[in-house]
Structures are given as C-alpha cells and as structure tokens.
Amino acid sequence: MKKFLKxxxxxLLLIVVLSVALDLIYTAVYLQSSHRGKxxxxxxxxxxxxxxxxxxxxxxxxxxxxxxxxxxxxxxxxFGMSGSxxxxxxxxxxxMIERNYKIKNLIIETDLxxxxxxxxxxxxxxxxxxxxxxxxxSDHFSKEEDFYQLYYIPFYRYVAFDxxxxxxxxxxxxxxxxxxxxxxxxxxxxxxxKGNMKNNIANLKPLHNKYYEEIKQICKxxxxxxxxxxxxxxxxxxxxxxxxxxxKIYPEIHNYENVVEGDQYFSSCxxxxxxxxxxxxxxxxxxxxxx
Numbered sequence: 001m002k003k004f005l006k007x008x009x010x011x012l013l014l015i016v017v018l019s020v021a022l023d024l025i026y027t028a029v030y031l032q033s034s035h036r037g038k039x040x041x042x043x044x045x046x047x048x049x050x051x052x053x054x055x056x057x058x059x060x061x062x063x064x065x066x067x068x069x070x071x072x073x074x075x076x077x078x079f080g081m082s083g084s085x086x087x088x089x090x091x092x093x094x095x096m097i098e099r100n101y102k103i104k105n106l107i108i109e110t111d112l113x114x115x116x117x118x119x120x121x122x123x124x125x126x127x128x129x130x131x132x133x134x135x136x137x138s139d140h141f142s143k144e145e146d147f148y149q150l151y152y153i154p155f156y157r158y159v160a161f162d163x164x165x166x167x168x169x170x171x172x173x174x175x176x177x178x179x180x181x182x183x184x185x186x187x188x189x190x191x192x193x194k195g196n197m198k199n200n201i202a203n204l205k206p207l208h209n210k211y212y213e214e215i216k217q218i219c220k221x222x223x224x225x226x227x228x229x230x231x232x233x234x235x236x237x238x239x240x241x242x243x244x245x246x247x248k249i250y251p252e253i254h255n256y257e258n259v260v261e262g263d264q265y266f267s268s269c270x271x272x273x274x275x276x277x278x279x280x281x282x283x284x285x286x287x288x289x290x291x
Contacts, residue, residue, distance in 0.1 A: 056109025
C-alpha cells in the first residue's frame with residue numbers, strides 16, 4: 001500500500017512539474033509573438049498613435065474599410081474580430097491603454113452585440129497566455145466562473161482552449177507562419193458569394209451592457225472621441241425594431257442600419273461585401289470626419 005501511494009504521489013508530482021514546465025514554455029513563445037493576430041499585435045507593442053481605431057465583431061471587421069481612412073490622412077487600424085463580443089472589445093481597449101496607445105477617435109460597432117455580456121471563448125482565449133503578465137487581463141477575467149482554473153492551474157488554459165492557443169497555434173507561432181488578420185490595416189473584405197440572406201433578430205433584447213459602459217468610461221477618462229455605430233443589415237430581416245430599442249437605451253449610438261440598401265451590397269444578411277463596406281465607410285467619413 002505504501003509503495004502504491006508513493007507511486008501515485010510521484011506520478012502526481014511529475015504531472016505538476018510537467019504542467020508548470022509546459023505552461024512556461026507556451027507562455028514564453030506567445031510573449032515573443034506580435035504577428036499572428038490582433039491580440040498579440042497589441043500586447044507586444046507600446047506607444048502607438050492612431051487617429052482612428054475600430055472595435056467590434058465581424059460586423060466591424062468586415063464593414064469599416066481602414067485603408068479608406070488612411071487615404072484621407074487618418075492613421076487607422078481595424079481591430080474588429082470575427083465572433084467577438086463587447087467583453088473582448090472592452091479588454092482590447094483596456095490593453096491599448098495599458099500599452100500607452102494614444103487614440104483620438106474610437107469607432108465601436110454596437111448593435112447585435114449590445115444584447116449580451118458573455119465572453120466569446122474562442123476570441124477571449126487569445127488573451128489567456130498573458131493572464132499572469134497583465135493585471136489588466138487578469139482583472140478583466142476575475143469575475144468569470146472559471147477564473148481560478150485559468151489563473152492558478154498550470155497549463156489548464158492551454159488545454160481547455162487547445163484549438164486557439166494549444167500546440168498547433170504555439171508551433172505556428174514559433175515558425176512565424178503568417179496570417180491575414182493584420183493585412184489591409186485589419187480590414188477583412190468579403191466577396192459577392194451569397195451566404196444566408198435571411199435573419200431573425202426578433203428575440204434579441206438590448207441590455208444596459210456593462211462592457212459598453214466600460215468602453216464609454218475608458219474613452220471619457222482618456223479623452224478619446226467615441227463614435228458608437230449600428231451597421232447595416234440586408235433587407236430580409238425580422239425584428240428590425242431591435243435597433244430602435246437600442247437607441248432608447250443608448251441614444252448616443254448612431255443608427256446606420258439602413259444607409260446601405262440592396263442585397264447586391266451584402267455577402268450574407270449581417271455582413272456587407274467589399275462594395276457595400278466601401279459605400280458605408282464613405283458615408284461615415286463624410287458624416288464624422290468631413291472627408
């Protein structure tokens with residue numbers, strides 16, 4: 001029995017040692033990366049200056065054509081991330097402030113994402129390699145149900161989110177394999193191939209969203225001009241009064257959901273193609289920047 005317990009103890013000790021070692025190795029790799037995606041691009045940087053940054057979900061990533069801002073003399077980057085929520089947008093902005101970014105204007109896409117306060121696991125996982133190095137990141141996750149596992153159990157976060165920050169991504173990071181996330185100043189253009197051209201948002205309910213409130217406060221504290229925008233959708237949508245409900249809660253959010261009309265401008269019901277995005281961006285440049 002004593003031999004058995006001794007063996008079990010040894011195995012457990014080896015697991016702990018291995019977990020700690022792997023955690024240190026994976027983290028060290030990610031701490032050297034600034035080319036794979038938008039999170040590491042921010043984390044491993046400092047003192048950047050922007051006239052305009054863009055935050056939000058895919059409806060930001062696909063709708064705001066950052067190079068068009070640059071053509072008008074506005075240093076811009078689109079930090080929108082497909083699948084992200086305001087949980088991640090708020091953390092992105094906090095991280096920029098921690099990294100001493102100087103930002104004049106923030107365009108934040110606030111429409112469908114105002115209806116939830118959940119984190120998007122696939123996107124939020126990209127912050128986790130830095131959870132011990134950044135108080136901003138650890139504080140942001142501190143109210144999450146799995147925070148103690150993520151923070152205190154060595155290597156847990158890399159196993160739990162293996163598809164995002166596990167071995168394959170770590171290996172690609174070591175090899176410095178390029179991605180397209182940082183191309184075109186972060187803007188991702190969609191083509192004309194049609195996806196689902198119907199949508200039903202009747203069950204969505206806008207919230208007094210705590211992460212949107214955080215973003216507003218950060219902008220106020222750092223003298224950043226915040227431009228909150230609802231972006232266009234296709235013609236076949238049930239529940240379009242959702243956008244009016246958002247405005248009742250947050251009248252400062254600009255409703256641009258109908259400024260680009262015609263399904264020829266859309267790749268799917270919730271996402272404009274490149275032609276539609278350029279038409280939309282031109283309207284924003286005129287209305288908010290007199291360009």
